Amino acid sequence: MYPKILKSIALRSPVFGPIVIERDRLRQEVAQFSVERGRSVPELSGVMNPGYCHCCRQQTVFEIKGSWLRDQYLCSNCFSIPRQRHIQHVLDTYFQGWEEKNVHESSPSNELISRYCASYSSSQYFEGVAEGTFFNGVRCENLESLTFPDHTFDIFITQDVFEHIFDPARAASEITRVLKPGGVHVFTAPKHKGLRKSYPRARLQGNQIEYLLEESYHGNPVGDGKALVTWDYGDDFEELMNSWSGSTTTTYIIRDRSLGIDGEYLEVFVTRKKGDME
Ligand SMILES: [Zn+2]
Numbered sequence: 001m002y003p004k005i006l007k008s009i010a011l012r013s014p015v016f017g018p019i020v021i022e023r024d025r026l027r028q029e030v031a032q033f034s035v036e037r038g039r040s041v042p043e044l045s046g047v048m049n050p051g052y053c054h055c056c057r058q059q060t061v062f063e064i065k066g067s068w069l070r071d072q073y074l075c076s077n078c079f080s081i082p083r084q085r086h087i088q089h090v091l092d093t094y095f096q097g098w099e100e101k102n103v104h105e106s107s108p109s110n111e112l113i114s115r116y117c118a119s120y121s122s123s124q125y126f127e128g129v130a131e132g133t134f135f136n137g138v139r140c141e142n143l144e145s146l147t148f149p150d151h152t153f154d155i156f157i158t159q160d161v162f163e164h165i166f167d168p169a170r171a172a173s174e175i176t177r178v179l180k181p182g183g184v185h186v187f188t189a190p191k192h193k194g195l196r197k198s199y200p201r202a203r204l205q206g207n208q209i210e211y212l213l214e215e216s217y218h219g220n221p222v223g224d225g226k227a228l229v230t231w232d233y234g235d236d237f238e239e240l241m242n243s244w245s246g247s248t249t250t251t252y253i254i255r256d257r258s259l260g261i262d263g264e265y266l267e268v269f270v271t272r273k274k275g276d277m278e
Pocket residue numbers: 053054055056057060075076077078079080
C-alpha cells in the first residue's frame with residue numbers, strides 16, 4: 001500500500017518519474033534473466049573446468065556451485081570468485097610488479113591480494129569509530145573523507161564498494177587525492193546493462209538516510225551483514241567516475257573460463273590519476 005502511493009506520486013514527478021520507469025524496466029529485465037537462469041541451473045551446477053587462477057597462482061579446477069556465477073563459480077583451491085580473479089588478472093597483466101607497490105584496499109573481504117604484497121594496507125568503515133584510528137586491529141576509514149596524506153598510494157583497490165557510497169563523487173575525488181601521480185584506482189561495481197543513466201537510490205540528509213527508491217541490500221562482511229545499495233550505475237558510469245575523479249577510466253572485460261572468469265557484472269575498472277607512475 002505505502003510503496004504504491006509513493007510510486008504513484010513519483011511517477012507524476014518529472015525527476016523521479018523516469019527513474020521509476022527505468023527501475024521497473026530493470027527489474028523486469030532482472031526477473032526475465034532469473035527465469036532464464038532458473039532453467040539452466042541443473043545443467044550449470046556442478047560443472048567443472050581446469051584453468052589457471054590468478055588469486056592462488058596455480059593450475060586449479062573451477063567449479064560452478066549455483067546459477068549466480070558472480071558468487072558461485074569458485075576456485076577449488078582458494079575459493080576465490082570471478083571478480084577477485086579478474087582484479088588480480090588485471091593487476092598481473094597490466095601492472096606487472098604491482099606486488100612491490102604501495103597498495104591500499106578498502107573493505108577487503110579476504111586475504112587474496114595482501115599475501116603477495118609487501119606494502120599492503122587495508123581499512124574498513126566502522127560506524128562510531130574515529131576515522132584514522134584502529135578498531136579490533138583494523139584501520140577505520142571513510143572513503144568520503146580519507147585521513148591519508150596526498151600522494152600516499154600507487155594502487156587503491158575497492159571491490160563492490162562504490163554502489164554502497166552515499167557520495168561517490170567525494171569518494172572518487174578522495175581516492176584520487178591519496179593516489180600518487182600515475183597511481184590507479186582498481187575496482188569493481190555492478191554496471192547494469194541497458195541502464196542509460198546512473199541514479200542514486202538513497203542519500204544522506206544530515207544524519208538521516210533519505211530513500212529515493214525502495215531499500216535494497218547486498219551482503220556485507222562487517223556490521224550487521226547488510227550493505228545498503230545507494231547507487232545503481234549504468235552506461236554513463238565511467239563518464240561519471242572521470243568527472244568525479246578528474247582522471248580517466250579504462251574498463252576491462254573478459255569472459256574466459258580457463259581463467260575462471262565468467263558470470264554477471266564482469267567489469268574491472270581502472271581509473272588512472274594523471275602523471276607517471278614511479
Ligand atoms: Zn585459486
